Amino acid sequence: MPDEAIISVSNLSKVYPSGFQALDNINLTIKRGEIFALLGPNGAGKTTLISILCGLVNPGPGELKVDGLDVVKDYRAVRRKIGLVPQEISISMFETVWATVNLTRGLYGKKPDNVYLEKLLRSLSLWDKKDNKLMTLSGGMKRRVLIAKALSHQPQVLFLDEPTAGVDVELRRDMWQMIRGLKNDGVTIILTTHYIEEAEDMADRVGVINKGRIVLVEEKAELMKKLGRRELVLELPAPLPALPAAVQIDGLVLSADGKKLTYTYDTRSDYGEIGRVIRTLYDHGIEFRDLQTSQSTLEDIFVSLVSGNDANAVESKGGAQ
Amino acid sequence: MNFQAIKAIYRYEINRTLRTWKQSIASPVISTSLYFIVFGSAIGSRMMDIDGVSYAAFIVPGLILLTILVESINNAAFGIYMPRFTGTIYEILAAPISAFEIVIAYVGAAATKSVVLGLIILLTARGFVDFSIVYPFWMLAFLVLISVTFCLFGFVLGVWADGFERLQIVPMMVVMPLTFLGGSFYSINMLPGIWQTVALFNPVVYLVNGFRWSFYGVSDVNAALSLSMIFLFMLICLSVIWWIFKTGYKIKV
Numbered sequence: 001m002p003d004e005a006i007i008s009v010s011n012l013s014k015v016y017p018s019g020f021q022a023l024d025n026i027n028l029t030i031k032r033g034e035i036f037a038l039l040g041p042n043g044a045g046k047t048t049l050i051s052i053l054c055g056l057v058n059p060g061p062g063e064l065k066v067d068g069l070d071v072v073k074d075y076r077a078v079r080r081k082i083g084l085v086p087q088e089i090s091i092s093m094f095e096t097v098w099a100t101v102n103l104t105r106g107l108y109g110k111k112p113d114n115v116y117l118e119k120l121l122r123s124l125s126l127w128d129k130k131d132n133k134l135m136t137l138s139g140g141m142k143r144r145v146l147i148a149k150a151l152s153h154q155p156q157v158l159f160l161d162e163p164t165a166g167v168d169v170e171l172r173r174d175m176w177q178m179i180r181g182l183k184n185d186g187v188t189i190i191l192t193t194h195y196i197e198e199a200e201d202m203a204d205r206v207g208v209i210n211k212g213r214i215v216l217v218e219e220k221a222e223l224m225k226k227l228g229r230r231e232l233v234l235e236l237p238a239p240l241p242a243l244p245a246a247v248q249i250d251g252l253v254l255s256a257d258g259k260k261l262t263y264t265y266d267t268r269s270d271y272g273e274i275g276r277v278i279r280t281l282y283d284h285g286i287e288f289r290d291l292q293t294s295q296s297t298l299e300d301i302f303v304s305l306v307s308g309n310d311a312n313a314v315e316s317k318g319g320a321q
Numbered sequence: 322m323n324f325q326a327i328k329a330i331y332r333y334e335i336n337r338t339l340r341t342w343k344q345s346i347a348s349p350v351i352s353t354s355l356y357f358i359v360f361g362s363a364i365g366s367r368m369m370d371i372d373g374v375s376y377a378a379f380i381v382p383g384l385i386l387l388t389i390l391v392e393s394i395n396n397a398a399f400g401i402y403m404p405r406f407t408g409t410i411y412e413i414l415a416a417p418i419s420a421f422e423i424v425i426a427y428v429g430a431a432a433t434k435s436v437v438l439g440l441i442i443l444l445t446a447r448g449f450v451d452f453s454i455v456y457p458f459w460m461l462a463f464l465v466l467i468s469v470t471f472c473l474f475g476f477v478l479g480v481w482a483d484g485f486e487r488l489q490i491v492p493m494m495v496v497m498p499l500t501f502l503g504g505s506f507y508s509i510n511m512l513p514g515i516w517q518t519v520a521l522f523n524p525v526v527y528l529v530n531g532f533r534w535s536f537y538g539v540s541d542v543n544a545a546l547s548l549s550m551i552f553l554f555m556l557i558c559l560s561v562i563w564w565i566f567k568t569g570y571k572i573k574v
Contacts, residue, residue: 016574054415058573076323076417084415090408094340099333106329107416149412 006032006157006188007053012062014048014212022048023060024212030157035179035189037199037220039302040209046192047087049209050159054084066157080108083155087162087192089142093135097126097145100134101152108153117152123178124148140171147175157188164195176202196299206298210306220298229296232263232274234281234288247284249277261288326418327426334400334430345396346438349388353442356384357449360506365450371508372539378452382533383505385446386467389439390500390525393468394492396431397475402482405572414573420566428472435468452536459544460535466551467528471496473558480571499525509541524550 007030014023023045030036040046051057053064055075064071066078092100101117121127124144129137134145143163150158160179164172172195179189179202193199199206200220207217216223239258251264263277281288338345357377365377372379404410413423446452454460482488503525509517520526521542531547534540540547565572 056411056414056573058569076419079415079417082415084411086408086411088408090411092403092407092409094337095333099336103329103333104412104416106332107326107412107418109323109325109417111325 004032005029006067007190008063008065009049009053010063012049012052012059012064014045014052014057014060022212023052026062026209026212026214028207028214028217030188030190031205032188033183033186034204035183035191035202036205036207037203038190038192038207038209039196039199039298040192041306044209044306045212046209047161048212050084050161050190050192054082054159055079076109080153081156083150083153083158085143085146085150085158085160085163087165089139089146091134091142091145091149093133095134096131097121097134097137097148098130100145101148104149105152108155110153116154120148120151123181125174140167143167143171144175147178151182155187157190158182160189160191160193162192162194164193164198172198196297196302200298208302208305215305223301224295224298229300230265231292231294232265232277233292233294234261234263235259235290236261237287237289240286244284244286247280247286249280252277261286323416323418323422326416327422327429330413330423330426331430331433334427335433337400338396338430338434345392345434346441349392349438350441350445353384353388354445354449356387357381357446360384361446361450371511372537374537374539375451377450378537379508379533380506381443381446381450381452382536383500383503383529385439385442385464386525386529386532387497387500387505388442389435389464389468390471390496390528391492392438393431393435393471394475394478394496395488396434397428397472398479398482398488398492400427400431401476401479402488405479410572420562423566424473424476424562428469428476431472431475432465432468435472436464439464439468454536455538456535460532463528463532463535463548463551466548466555467532470551470555470558473555473562477558477561477565480565496525499523500529504529504541524554527551 007028009026009028012023012026013021015021026045026049028049038046038049048057052059053066053071055071055078059072067081069078071078095103098117098121101121102112105112105117118127121130124147126141126144126148129141134142137145147160147163150160163179164175167175176198179191183189191199191203203220205217206220206223208215236259240254240261241258243252243254243261249263253262253264254260255262261281263274265273360380361377365375365380368376370376370379404413478488478491502520503523504520505525509520509526512520527542527547527550530540530542531544531551534544534547564570
């Protein structure tokens with residue numbers, strides 16, 4: 001049942017004692033087995049939402065369920081299903097890798113399982129470091145330890161709060177591969193990240209949160225299709241003083257130096273549009289020596305959303321399913 | 322009950338103690354032994370008996386308690402403060418473990434260390450001072466109850482503290498003076514009239530005298546009253562801890 005909800009958040013709000021409203025009437029559903037990327041600027045409410053679901057922060061009014069169980073009333077059963085990789089590298093520096101991973105497994109009520117933990121540490125390239133004190137590990141290795149701890153009790157849901165922050169490119173790629181592997185094993189993954197490429201590369205669905213409100217939840221591919229913009233850039237052999245009146249097409253702009261024509265169009269529009277534009281240009285004697293096309297990235301979409309340009313439009317379309 | 326979690330925290334805390342045994346075990350044993358040598362063997366031999374007990378033997382229960390109280394508080398306070406300080410408290414809060422289980426694990430580990438430390442100091446004292454224990458069961462009961470109670474107090478302190486200075490203030494500037502003034506080195510009957518009454522407001526008087534009664538069968542206050550005072554203090558600490566977890570004070574917002 002791939003569409004079955006594993007997490008459902010209904011009308012959740014959170015106001016901190018300082019009076020800061022971190023979450024404002026959040027409604028969100030996470031599907032079982034998906035990779036869900038939660039994007040948002042600093043202070044948007046990403047970590048608060050994750051912290052409430054994991055039991056680190058007391059929830060405000062609203063309903064939170066994980067696998068049909070209430071996060072507060074059934075906290076034991078809920079927390080057994082969840083693993084958390086926190087944003088900060090919070091580990092006991094004097095402990096060994098093996099001891100700290102065993103501690104976490106025990107905290108979740110699981111009996112020691114050396115075979116599983118060895119497999120886990122090997123998969124994270126930590127096995128040869130198992131007897132090392134955490135203080136001797138590099139930043140990237142410490143982050144791997146956090147992931148090992150989060151997976152030590154074999155959770156069904158894994159929260160990754162900025163998992164690759166400060167991690168080198170190679171390690172980031174390794175982590176992405178590992179996350180995909182977890183998804184293949186049926187683990188639901190909720191990812192917050194500043195690296196839009198991370199979400200773009202891995203997520204099945206994307207949610208955008210801003211100022212404590214869910215601005216958008218959408219299938220990533222659908223989102224790119226709906227909000228992505230394409231650009232066609234034509235380099236002209238000679239500068240054009242102005243576009244002829246007959247070539248005035250919506251979205252077609254001549255650069256200030258007259259050397260480039262840029263045509264911006266929506267990915268939802270008919271691809272035949274480009275042909276029409278090129279034919280029209282030829283018909284009026286405007287030739288080009290080169291052309292380039294590009295598509296807006298998820299980052300462009302994200303920036304556009306949080307800056308409010310498309311937020312209202314999208315909110316009504318995407319909602320928070 | 323999440324027994325695995327209790328076991329995991331307990332084992333983790335005990336390992337922390339074993340890893341730092343020089344500081345956690347050897348240091349308090351050596352410093353208390355110095356008291357036995359100086360006040361017991363050297364000066365004590367020139368002091369008169371108190372309530373029929375030699376001065377060197379008289380101070381043994383008080384000196385053991387002096388170490389136990391400070392170490393119990395420090396152990397339990399550091400046990401919960403360090404995860405708060407380093408941020409690793411997140412994994413305790415996110416785990417399927419109740420407040421009750423968290424307290425059992427941390428306080429249980431700290432109290433275990435205190436009791437073991439007390440017994441080591443007791444054995445060490447035998448090397449310097451000749452004494453006997455009239456009520457061994459009650460001696461052990463007082464040792465365990467006092468350790469648990471002050472570990473609970475230390476747990477509260479570890480949650481309350483915002484820095485290492487606060488962790489040290491209470492044991493060094495409150496508990497230690499109260500212990501010195503609580504009859505560890507003298508009987509409160511030796512104090513001038515009004516000061517005997519004032520001394521009864523010092524809770525440590527009841528702990529020291531209850532513990533000393535289990536050794537020699539003599540006490541400035543009734544042993545049952547001593548026991549009641551320990552339970553009262555334990556109840557107060559448990560109530561504060563219950564309130565901490567209910568409100569999330571300094572743990573959860």
